[in-house]
Amino acid sequence: KKQTKRPSKSTGGGSGSAFFVTNKGHIITNYHVVENCRSTPKIKYKNQDVEAKVIAKDTTLDLALLKAELRNTKYVSLSGDQPKKLQRIIASGYPFGEYISDDLKFSSVIVSALKGPGDDSTLVQIDAALNPGNSGGPIVDEESGKLVAVSVMGMKKSISEGQNFGIKTSSVKNFLQTNRIKVPSSWFGASDVAKLLEDTTLYTFCR
Numbered sequence: 736k737k738q739t740k741r742p743s744k745s746t747g748g749g750s751g752s753a754f755f756v757t758n759k760g761h762i763i764t765n766y767h768v769v770e771n772c773r774s775t776p777k778i779k780y781k782n783q784d785v786e787a788k789v790i791a792k793d794t795t796l797d798l799a800l801l802k803a804e805l806r807n808t809k810y811v812s813l814s815g816d817q818p819k820k821l822q823r824i825i826a827s828g829y830p831f832g833e834y835i836s837d838d839l840k841f842s843s844v845i846v847s848a849l850k851g852p853g854d855d856s857t858l859v860q861i862d863a864a865l866n867p868g869n870s871g872g873p874i875v876d877e878e879s880g881k882l883v884a885v886s887v888m889g890m891k892k893s894i895s896e897g898q899n900f901g902i903k904t905s906s907v908k909n910f911l912q913t914n915r916i917k918v919p920s921s922w923f924g925a926s927d928v929a930k931l932l933e934d935t936t937l938y939t940f941c942r
Contacts, residue, residue: 749771750833751764751768751832752764752937753872754811754873754937755810755935756907756916758806758807758809758810758919760805760806761916762939763799763801764870765887766792766794766796768799768871769801769941772942774941775941776939776940777940779939787801787939788802790914791910796902796906798906798907799871800914807934810919811873811931811935814882814883817849818903818904820849821846822846822883823843824877825843826841826844826872826874827841827873827874828865828868828872831868837938839933842864842865846860846861847862857906858884858902859900859901860899861874861884862898863899864899871887873935875928875932880928881904882904883901884901884904886901887900
């Protein structure tokens with residue numbers, strides 16, 4: 736009865752999207768993005784390949800916490816509000832990796848439902864066109880730039896178009912707290928959400 740589609744398992748390697756959640760190099764992505772890595776995952780940061788070790792994972796939620804040895808200045812703040820239907824959001828990431836281009840891609844969409852397949856209340860449904868490579872990327876509020884969800888999967892194209900899902904911020908927050916990561920409050924304004932996402936969304940890959 737699987738109606739959703741995630742990247743199939745392979746012998747190793749892969750790529751996806753990720754984003755900073757602190758100014759100390761802590762990064763969130765999906766677990767399935769790094770699940771088959773035979774080497775330490777890396778991120779593209781300021782045109783450099785930087786190692787980002789997996790320091791925690793939750794296979795049920797499909798979340799992974801990475802840590803890079805760098806001090807980034809910007810990060811995505813976690814929203815304290817629950818998502819709402821028709822809320823305007825922006826999904827960012829690297830669909831199809833760098834096959835199309837190495838430029839960050841945006842989709843401006845809405846929250847279309849507050850549950851995922853099987854009435855899964857940890858997920859939110861969005862009408863963004865998520866594709867392989869979007870996995871692990873942030874979905875933020877269009878005005879505040881705060882995290883609403885993490886892109887995770889979509890319905891099989893043979894079943895439906897535009898039925899895609901993200902892991903709610905509340906689950907991400909619990910995951911970080913369980914792993915004793917103190918998430919800082921944002922001190923900077925998000926008047927330019929596009930610039931914020933350009934500074935915080937990462938291309939992650941491994942062999």
